Amino acid sequence: MKSTLLTALSVLIVLVQVGASLTLSEGFMTAAPAWWLLLIFFVASATRLMNEMTRWLDAQPNANRLFKLVVPGLFAVVLLTIWQTLTRGYSVPSVLLPAPSDIVLALFNNGPVLWADFKQTFLKAVLAGYVIGCVSGFIVAQLAVKSRFLELGLVPLGNFVSAIPIVGIAPIMVMWFGFDWPSKAAVIVVMTFFPMFINTLTGLQSVDALHKDLMHTYAAKSAQKFTTTQLPQALPYIFNALKINATLALIGAIVAEFFGTPIVGMGFRISTEVGRMNMDMVWATIVVAALAGSISYGALALLERRLLFWHASVRNAQP
Amino acid sequence: MQTPLHHRSWFAVLSTVIAVIAIWYLAALWLNGQQLIKTYERKNQSWQLTDIVQQAYAVKRPMLPPPHQVVQEWVKTVFQTKPSSKRSLVFHTIVTLQSTLLGFALGTVLGILIAVGIVHNRTLESSFMPWVIASQTIPILAIAPIIVVVLGAMSITGIFPKAVIAMYLSFFPVTIGMVKGLRSADRLHMELMQTYFASSSQLFWKVRWYSAQPYLFASLKIAIASALVGAIVAELPTGSQGGLGARLLSGSYYGQTVQIWSALLMASLLGASLVFCVSVLEKLMLRKRGYQA
Structure with missing residues (x-):
């Protein structure tokens, strides 16, 4: 009974604090430092709620997977609310750090600009570079698994390349392929090639010897061997590379845009708006980039679950 | 049983490195050569293939500097410049x-x-x-x-x-x-x-x-x-x-x-x-x- 009351009180405090941070006028913390008390209570109640939720979820292994998002979601709300409260409460200049609400406003007010940037950077440069880089890494790995010579020569090269900062080739690519998106795609191709190559090669080599022998006794053709044993065994590794590359590609495109773009693109937007001190716009662009990155990562993870439902790594992850 | 030469790792790595450098030189010839040809055509001068080959590896601002140019610059800025200088x-x-x-x-x-x-x-x-x-x-x-x-x-x-x-x-x-x-x-x-x-x-x-x-x-x-x-x-x-x-x-x-x-x-x-x-x-x-x- 007492604990239910406490939980209800926690929910109430959380809601009040969120509401206060959104509605109170600028500088309310400076005017009345007593608001700190509420903020402290807020953090304590949110922690309590997260503890309870976690305990409840651990006790119910069959709960819907969507419920698992509640705790991290609450955590994000806590961080955003503290951010909102402090920036609004002390009227922090937006040049320094805009409040989350300002960022959301900027996001809605500049929809067309942000969409054009997204199209330029993500739909053109990132997608093209990602597809070319991953496909070529995959194909070269196929060749390397057949030829010991290629494998011995390329794997050390791949390890070496993984130690060096490849984004540095961005200025060269801009010089070769011009200011528009092909130069960014070229950077991404180079960045994504080796992770894909190394991972696919490891995957293809991880094929169980028993499976191989079995297919051999079935007199399987090499194409059949590939689709029935090699590819499925290699898929977890390939997905690993696809996920790593998804983030690398976005970083590559944005960094390459620091070196010169037409007047559109997310990297361009960030560097010019920083110069004009429009920090809310910079943050809005980052929100777009973050969403694009997380959604593509999430989509790949979901696809992996679908395709690899039989694999140990997926089966063990699902309770 | 002895491992054949092309399955030894030092040989494979060495040939990869040589291949990379060879491709690099060819690409430098191709990219810088095109640049040179354009300049010649702009000036309406006649040119021969040997001229291009000779000059492609010594352009001042090449599209793709050949490896030896890069190494020269690297040696110059690392060893022949005082470490306190901004050029170093x-x-x-x-x-x-x-x-x-x-x-x-x-x-x-x-x-x-x-x-x-x-x-x-x-x-x-x-x-x-x-x-x-x-x-x-x-x-x-x-x-x-x-x-x-x-x-x-x-x-x-x-x-x-x-x-x-x-x-x-x-x-x-x-x-x-x-x-x-x-x-x-x-x-x-x-x-x-x-x-x-x-x-x-x-x-x-x-x-x-x-x-x-x-x-x-x-x-x-x-x-x-x-x-x-x-x-x-x-x-x-x-x-x-x-x-x-x-x-x-x-x-x-x-x-x-x-x-x-x-x-x-x-x-x-x-x-x-x-x-x-x-x-x-x-x-x-x-x-x-x-x-x-």
């Missing part, structure tokens, strides 16, 4: 190295702390772990300018803002590796410690920390390479005067391709040697633990 590549390397190492150290400490928290607190794991993973899908390098502006407003300048970005990139592999490592402690050992009535800090230092060491070093190799990328990229939008990133940027502004390539060469050497240092430490650590090399 050593100067820029040291600037980048400082923020890389500071960021790497901060990232390692942060990564270990987060991992320890996650392993010991179930709520922290369920609320924080998804965000640790999500943080890497955010192209953090985009935030680099903001971090520099915000820290600059608090009058924090110099290597620290760059180190923060290097830290952000390097904490992730450490966290992931350490969570795995701290959890990999042998169950029997843990139970034995519990029967000894070990406190949780004793459990940590005597069992968990020990079992996490191999994982830690594997992550550190990735983390230090990421820290270098972070430090270089952080130098791009900040308009900093020194550092390999600044060198790349000024090279691209003034079309100094040889300068860009030699900075890239330096960055690769730096990256490779940093990873090498960590792997030497790893070997020492593993040997101390009794692994056979």
Whole structure:
């Protein structure tokens, strides 16, 4: 009974604090430092709620997977609310750090600009570079698994390349392929090639010897061997590379845009708006980039679950 | 049975390197040659193939400098320039190295702390772990300018803002590796410690920390390479005067391709040697633990 009351009180405090941070006028913390008390209570109640939720979820292994998002979601709300409260409460200049609400406003007010940037950077440069880089890494790995010579020569090269900062080739690519998106795609191709190559090669080599022998006794053709044993065994590794590359590609495109773009693109937007001190716009662009990155990562993870439902790594992850 | 020559690893690596250099020279001939032909045609001069071949490897601002030009520039800026001068590549390397190492150290400490928290607190794991993973899908390098502006407003300048970005990139592999490592402690050992009535800090230092060491070093190799990328990229939008990133940027502004390539060469050497240092430490650590090399 007492604990239910406490939980209800926690929910109430959380809601009040969120509401206060959104509605109170600028500088309310400076005017009345007593608001700190509420903020402290807020953090304590949110922690309590997260503890309870976690305990409840651990006790119910069959709960819907969507419920698992509640705790991290609450955590994000806590961080955003503290951010909102402090920036609004002390009227922090937006040049320094805009409040989350300002960022959301900027996001809605500049929809067309942000969409054009997204199209330029993500739909053109990132997608093209990602597809070319991953496909070529995959194909070269196929060749390397057949030829010991290629494998011995390329794997050390791949390890070496993984130690060096490849984004540095961005200025060269801009010089070769011009200011528009092909130069960014070229950077991404180079960045994504080796992770894909190394991972696919490891995957293809991880094929169980028993499976191989079995297919051999079935007199399987090499194409059949590939689709029935090699590819499925290699898929977890390939997905690993696809996920790593998804983030690398976005970083590559944005960094390459620091070196010169037409007047559109997310990297361009960030560097010019920083110069004009429009920090809310910079943050809005980052929100777009973050969403694009997380959604593509999430989509790949979901696809992996679908395709690899039989694999140990997926089966063990699902309770 | 003797291994055939083309299955020996030194031979394969050597031929790959030779192939890369050969392709490089051919590409340089092709790219710079086209540039030269254009100039000749603009001046309405006649030209011969031999002229092109001779000049393609000595252009002042080539599309693709051939390897020997890059190496010459590298030697010139590393050995024949005073390290205190701004023209010296050593100067820029040291600037980048400082923020890389500071960021790497901060990232390692942060990564270990987060991992320890996650392993010991179930709520922290369920609320924080998804965000640790999500943080890497955010192209953090985009935030680099903001971090520099915000820290600059608090009058924090110099290597620290760059180190923060290097830290952000390097904490992730450490966290992931350490969570795995701290959890990999042998169950029997843990139970034995519990029967000894070990406190949780004793459990940590005597069992968990020990079992996490191999994982830690594997992550550190990735983390230090990421820290270098972070430090270089952080130098791009900040308009900093020194550092390999600044060198790349000024090279691209003034079309100094040889300068860009030699900075890239330096960055690769730096990256490779940093990873090498960590792997030497790893070997020492593993040997101390009794692994056979």
